[in-house]
Amino acid sequence: MAKSPVQFRLNGSDRATFVDPGDNLLVTLRRGLNEFGPKYGCGQGACGVCTVLIDGEPHLSCLTLAVACEGRHVETVSGMADGPNLHPLQNAFMDNFAAQCGFCTPGMLMAARALLERNPNPTREEVIEGIAGNICRCTGYEPIITAILAAAGNRGQRQA
Amino acid sequence: MALQVRVATTMAEAAGILGSDQRTRLLSGGTLVMRDINEGRFLDGTLLRLTDPAYHQINASGARVELGAGATMAMVLANRDLAFLHPVARAIGGPAIRQMATIGGNLFAATPYGDFAVALLALDAQVMVQSGYGSARAVAIEEFLNARERGASGLVTSVQFAKPQNAADFRFRKVSRVKPKGVSVMSIAVHLPNSASRIGQARVAYGAMAPAPVRARGVERALEGKPLDAAAIQAAKAAALEGTRPVTDAIASDWYRREVAPVHLGRLLAGEGR
Numbered sequence: 001m002a003k004s005p006v007q008f009r010l011n012g013s014d015r016a017t018f019v020d021p022g023d024n025l026l027v028t029l030r031r032g033l034n035e036f037g038p039k040y041g042c043g044q045g046a047c048g049v050c051t052v053l054i055d056g057e058p059h060l061s062c063l064t065l066a067v068a069c070e071g072r073h074v075e076t077v078s079g080m081a082d083g084p085n086l087h088p089l090q091n092a093f094m095d096n097f098a099a100q101c102g103f104c105t106p107g108m109l110m111a112a113r114a115l116l117e118r119n120p121n122p123t124r125e126e127v128i129e130g131i132a133g134n135i136c137r138c139t140g141y142e143p144i145i146t147a148i149l150a151a152a153g154n155r156g157q158r159q160a
Numbered sequence: 161m162a163l164q165v166r167v168a169t170t171m172a173e174a175a176g177i178l179g180s181d182q183r184t185r186l187l188s189g190g191t192l193v194m195r196d197i198n199e200g201r202f203l204d205g206t207l208l209r210l211t212d213p214a215y216h217q218i219n220a221s222g223a224r225v226e227l228g229a230g231a232t233m234a235m236v237l238a239n240r241d242l243a244f245l246h247p248v249a250r251a252i253g254g255p256a257i258r259q260m261a262t263i264g265g266n267l268f269a270a271t272p273y274g275d276f277a278v279a280l281l282a283l284d285a286q287v288m289v290q291s292g293y294g295s296a297r298a299v300a301i302e303e304f305l306n307a308r309e310r311g312a313s314g315l316v317t318s319v320q321f322a323k324p325q326n327a328a329d330f331r332f333r334k335v336s337r338v339k340p341k342g343v344s345v346m347s348i349a350v351h352l353p354n355s356a357s358r359i360g361q362a363r364v365a366y367g368a369m370a371p372a373p374v375r376a377r378g379v380e381r382a383l384e385g386k387p388l389d390a391a392a393i394q395a396a397k398a399a400a401l402e403g404t405r406p407v408t409d410a411i412a413s414d415w416y417r418r419e420v421a422p423v424h425l426g427r428l429l430a431g432e433g434r
């Protein structure tokens with residue numbers, strides 16, 4: 001099968017690879033670019049573990065056609081920290097025990113980041129709505145909601 | 161033959177390609193078609209991408225609204241002139257799905273999906289369908305949804321409808337078991353022009369109460385020409401199931417859907433919470 005080239009910005013760096021025609025972005029990131037931040041859960045859009053930002057907006061990478069990402073900016077959880085400094089959301093997730101097995105965490109963090117970029121001071125209901133597309137089987141969601149609200153309160157203050 | 165991807169830069173070109181090859185499917189937002197690819201149901205044929213900016217355009221400032229079929233739920237939510245449709249767009253999936261899911265795709269989404277199509281049915285929308293390289297023709301949404309069951313094809317370029325004169329005349333409710341993001345047990349959209357005095361031209365539509373969104377004609381008749389009072393609501397509830405053919409699926413049985421439909425219809429008409 002003929003492969004096609006695709007090139008996009010991934011967490012600030014230009015990356016290129018070859019894809020099969022129907023390949024989704026998740027497969028392309030994980031197999032083609034060794035970017036293992038987004039996870040493969042359902043491949044159906046139902047679990048949210050593959051959530052990435054494309055041009056700043058949340059998308060499910062398992063339902064995104066890879067070749068359609070040509071020239072766009074894709075951000076994953078791997079690009080959240082600034083060198084050794086974790087993003088305030090990552091710190092808040094640690095402080096509030098918002099990860100148990102951690103499988104949902106890369107998607108939760110991206111959904112939370114998308115929410116806070118659009119709405120820096122969300123209410124509890126808005127946080128619940130913001131992560132409505134992401135399933136967590138471990139935490140019961142409460143620590144995740146608490147962490148996102150805590151990060152919203154501490155925005156701009158990166159911990160060393 | 162394996163799957164291939166083609167790109168059309170204009171809607172006319174996309175309509176021409178779709179019309180000439182039965183095994184071509186349009187990729188709109190992709191939330192359903194990519195699922196078919198991931199799960200091996202669509203491995204042989206052509207996936208058509210459409211890059212025409214007009215496909216995504218929304219024109220909602222005047223009395224007549226035109227929504228490009230490629231407009232997403234997030235675009236509807238970002239448009240203040242479409243505030244009456246925000247509860248509908250917000251009811252679809254989570255934030256990432258809404259960023260991707262389009263109005264065109266919703267018109268093709270199998271039950272129990274298709275919540276936006278239910279709202280468009282209550283708004284008496286015209287679906288603009290382009291077959292081949294000619295110009296698009298307007299098809300009444302009810303006819304479009306019936307033809308969909310028979311597998312009719314063509315490119316949907318946009319949907320058009322008159323904006324409700326009074327936002328309170330249009331109401332929508334999605335009933336689901338998981339909140340905030342659950343699939344529909346049923347959805348209901350009503351457009352009751354003049355609901356403050358005597359209702360004229362009532363439109364009531366259901367999702368998940370038949371294989372495709374349907375109008376509740378018995379309810380419409382019960383409300384026509386009446387003030388929206390307790391007696392009218394009672395009559396509407398009594399007629400709630402006329403014309404419905406609910407299915408049993410993983411979300412609810414047909415029996416359960418029949419049991420709850422009059423209750424939710426009554427609450428929506430009375431302006432009550434769940």
Ligand SMILES: Cc1cc2nc3c(=O)[nH]c(=O)nc-3n(C[C@H](O)[C@H](O)[C@H](O)COP(=O)(O)OP(=O)(O)OC[C@H]3O[C@@H](n4cnc5c(N)ncnc54)[C@H](O)[C@@H]3O)c2cc1C
Nearest residue numbers: 045186188189190191192193253262264265268274275316
């Ligand atoms: C997790 C999840 C939750 C969901 N929740 C809901 C929900 O709550 N409510 C709901 O209604 N839906 C829901 N959906 C279903 C779906 O996301 C929406 O119905 C959406 O609007 C479909 O649009 P799309 O652009 O993604 O369709 P696509 O996948 O791009 O297309 C779907 C089909 O329609 C055809 N098509 C699309 N546009 C056109 C056009 N303009 N002309 C001709 N053919 C066209 C395509 O070829 C394809 O066969 C959900 C899906 C997922 C994965």
Ligand code: FES
Nearest residue numbers: 041042043048062
């Ligand atoms: S893997 Fe994409 S939503 Fe589950």
Ligand code: FES
Nearest residue numbers: 100104136137138
């Ligand atoms: S921490 Fe295990 S799924 Fe969320």
